[in-house]
Amino acid sequence: MDFEIIAEGIETDIQAKTLKSLGTHMAQGWLYSKPLNAPDFINFHSEYNARP
Numbered sequence: 946m947d948f949e950i951i952a953e954g955i956e957t958d959i960q961a962k963t964l965k966s967l968g969t970h971m972a973q974g975w976l977y978s979k980p981l982n983a984p985d986f987i988n989f990h991s992e993y994n995a996r997p
Contacts (some may be wrong), residue, residue, distance in 0.1 A: 950992030952964045964972060983987055 949970040952960075952969045952972040953974060955964070955972045955976045957976060958976075961972060961976055961977050974988065978989060
């Protein structure tokens with residue numbers, strides 16, 4: 946089977962590195978951003994994608 950794993954609740958670099966080494970494809974949590982309402986998410990997404 947070909948699954949993509951999404952980890953939720955990532956709060957530390959160690960958690961992120963461990964999950965990446967185990968093959969996790971995507972992650973979300975406080976390490977990356979606090980919870981955002983829709984307008985704030987749009988701004989966050991635009992700024993993130995504008996990075997070089």
